[in-house]
Amino acid sequence: MSSRKFFVGGNWKMNGSKGELDNLVNLLAKNSSETEVVVAPPFVFLDYLHNKKTNFGNNITNYIIFFIALSGQNCYKESKGAFTGEISPKMLKDVGADWVILGHSERRHVFGEKDDLIADKVAFALKEGLSVIFCIGEKIEERENNLTEKICFGQLGAIKDKIKDWSKIVVAYEPVWAIGTGKTATPEQAQEIHQALRKWLHDNISQDASNKTRILYGGSVTGANCKELAAKADIDGFLVGGASLKPEFANIVNSKN
Template sequence: MAMMSTISSCPQFCGLRLSGLSLKLDQSQTLSTTQFFFQHVDSHLHLSAARRGCRGVITMAGSGKFFVGGNWKCNGTKDSISKLVSDLNNAKLEADVDVVVAPPFVYIDQVKNSLTDRIEISAQNSWVGKGGAFTGEISVEQLNDIGCKWVILGHSERRHIIGEDDQFIGKKAAYALSQNLKVIACIGEKLEEREAGKTFDVCFQQMKAFAEHVPGWDDVVIAYEPVWAIGTGKVATPQQAQEVHVAVRDWLKKNVSEEVASKTRIIYGGIPYPTTTLIILIYENCKFVMVLCVTLIVYYVTLTNICYFRTKTFYAKVEALFQNRISRFP
C-alpha cells in the first residue's frame, strides 16, 4: 500500500449532504476549494492509497461511541503494513471513538505487536464453533489468544463467493459473542435484488438470522454494505444508505426491542464509484452519521484527527468555507 500525506493529491469533492439541505460544489472552483477546505478544517488529515479493495468506514448511529473501521481484506505486505501501522500510531484520536482495523490473518500478530493499544484488532472471519479438524479455518479461541477484540462476519464476499448462508453466519456470530469477541455483522443486497425491489427483504432476512442466534446486541455493530455498489459502476447515494439504516433500526425496534434499536450502531461500508470522491454528511434520527469515501485508487483514511469531523465546529466551518462557492438545491 503506497502512502499519501499531501492534500494536493486528493481527488476533488463531488458533493455534500447536510441534514435536509443538499450542497453541490461549483465544479469550476473545486480543486482550490478542496485544498482550502483541508488546510483550514484539518491540516493533519492524511490519506493512504491501496491498489484495490481497502476501504474506510466512518459512521455513528444509535447511542454508542463513534465507530471507525478499516477492512484490509487480502491486501498488503509486511513492509506496506508496517508503514500503515506507523501512520496509524501517529494519528490523534479522541477517547470516545472505537477504532478498529482488520488485517489479513497472517499479519494480525505483526499488527498487534506494533499498533497502539488505542486501536483494536478485528479478524476478517472466524469458525462457527470450537477449533479442531477444520482445515483452513480460524477459531474464536485462537483469535482471543492473539489479542483480537472483533471479528467481521457475514461480509458479502463470504456470503456470495464462499457460499456462507444466513443461518451459518448467525451461528458464527453467536459463538463469537459467547467467547467475548465483538462482532461486526454485515448485511446487504446484490444488484439484482435491489433492482427487483427486494432490498429490505434481503436485509431483514439477514438481520433475522442474526437475531435468532445472538445472545445480545451490546457487542454488535451492524454494517450495511450494498453489494451492488462494489465493482459495478453504480453508486450508493446518501439517500439509499440512509433509508436502509432507518429501515434496519425500525426492524430492530419491532423484532428485538426498542432499547436495542436505540443503542445499536449501524455503519455504512462500501466502495464508491472509481472516479468519484464522496464526502457525505447525513443526520439519522438526530445522530450524526458520516460516510467518508475518498477514491481514485480507493484511499483509506489513516484517521489523523479524523474525529474532528463529528463536531459542531466542523459544520460551522463547512458553511463558512463553502457559502460563497456552493449552489444549493432542495
C-alpha cells in the same frame, strides 16, 4: 444528537505486507479522533500488529496504535477440530483480536456461506468473547426489484433467535453493488435503509437495541463522500474496504470531527 460512538472499521482483505501495514498504522497514529477504530488485517499479520501494540514503550506513535483495536476477517463456529484452513474465535483472541467480521458479502457470495452457518458463527464468536461486525446487504438485481429491505431484514432475522445480547454487535450495511465498484448509495439512500434497519431492531429486538446498536455504511466510502454520509442521523460509522488501504482512510476516520 446520538450517543452512539462513531465507529470506523478497515477491512484490509487479502492485501498488505508488514511494511505496508506499518505505513498504514503510522498514518492513523498521526490523527487524533474520538472515533472507535478497528482494523482487520489478514490473519497472518494479526500477531505482528498485536505485538506492536503491546510493546509500545515510550514511542508515541506505537502508544496511539495501542488504542486501535484488531479484528479477524472471519472465524468458524467451533473452538478447534479438523477444519482445515479455518480459524477459531479463541485463536483470534490469542493473537490480540477483540472483533471479527462475519457475514461479509464476499463470504456469502464468493465462498457460499448461508444464513444459518453465518448465524451459528455469530453466536459462537459472541459466546467466546469476541465482538462482531455483522454484515448485511443486497445485490444489484435485488435492489432493482425493490427487495433491499426484504434481503436485509432476512439476514438480520437469521441471527435474531440465536442472539440474546446485542451490545457486542455492530451491524454493517454494505450494498453488494457498491462494494469496490466506485458506486455508492447517495447519503439519502443510505439514510433511508439505515432508518429502516433501526426500526427493524425496535420492532423485532427492543427499543434499547434500536437506540444503542451502531449501524455502519460500507460500499465505496471515500475521503470525498464520507463527511456527507457521516452527517446522516442513523449512519454511525463505516466499514471500509479499498480506501482503508490508502492515506484517505485517516480522513474517513475523522469524518465526524
